[in-house]
Amino acid sequence: MKFFVYIVESPSANDLYQGRTEADLLRKAIGLNQIKCASRTAISLEAFVKAIRVGLQEEMSANPGMVPILHVSAHGFSEGIQLSNGEIINWTGFRELLKPINQALGGTLFVCMSTCEGYSGSRMAMVLDDPDYPFFAIVGNSGKPTWSEAAVAFACFYHLVANGHYIVDAVPAMRVASGNDEFFVTTAEEAKQGYLDFVAKRQLDTQAAVSELQEDAKREPPNELAKRLRTPAHVSP
Known part of the structure; x- marks a missing residue:
């Protein structure tokens, strides 16, 4: 060259x-x-x-x-x-x-x-x-x-x-x-591909984190505040 x-x-x-x-x-x-x-x-x-x-x-x-x-x-x-x-x-x-x-x-x-x-x-x-x-x-x-x-x-x-x-x-x-x-x-191609791989991995990690939080929410019993938010308060006549 x-x-x-x-x-x-x-x-x-x-x-x-x-x-x-x-x-x-x-x-x-x-x-x-x-x-x-x-x-x-x-x-x-x-x-x-x-x-x-x-x-x-x-x-x-x-x-x-x-x-x-x-x-x-x-x-x-x-x-x-x-x-x-x-x-x-x-x-x-x-x-x-x-x-x-x-x-x-x-x-x-x-x-x-x-x-x-x-x-x-x-x-x-x-x-x-x-x-x-x-x-x-x-x-x-x-x-x-x-x-x-x-x-x-x-x-x-x-x-x-x-x-x-x-x-x-x-x-x-x-x-x-x-x-x-x-x-x-x-x-330049290697740098861009490396960044694409990084972005894809971050997206997968984020999706996995959301799924894990959703599963945790299902397993964990609601605290007292959550119960009140979910259950209508009883109003005496």
Whole structure:
């Protein structure tokens, strides 16, 4: 697979102060494998949206015939990502940004989330009433990796994929290289099916609970209040 890496980074205030950016490190590591790499820094939501909608298109035009891997580096949490200026883009908003891109790529968009709880981005595929997926697959961490753990893990990932390793094999290697066991990969179809199975199980559990409560009500003798509610009071003439 011929690919290039497109990094959108929204560094923290501390990273900006220290002059530390994941994009710089990854560009050097990726370059050792002769992989093309481009990056954009997005401090605000406006800049982030432009980096996704415009910047990615520009780099795809500059690298014809190559599949982009979208790499997002930012502060993350279970509901989405937070940008440098404090603005938040939730998974619903990010999903809407990615859907037309994935559609244009024929459903092949690969997303790497170098954020805390980036694996929560798999929720973007769990919209039951929408058949369109925002990506083909996503890699992320389910916990809160350190800056160095994330950088080492993704440098390892791109090195292995560039050298012909399967993605499902590269992700376990990320865990070993970084010393963090919470890096995972899933496809959009797997994520949605897992959610469908979860919803179905919850519905079955709810039905079972209702049935059990009904049976309990039949077995348990009514208390005094229940008796009064069921039995009309005797009124003396």
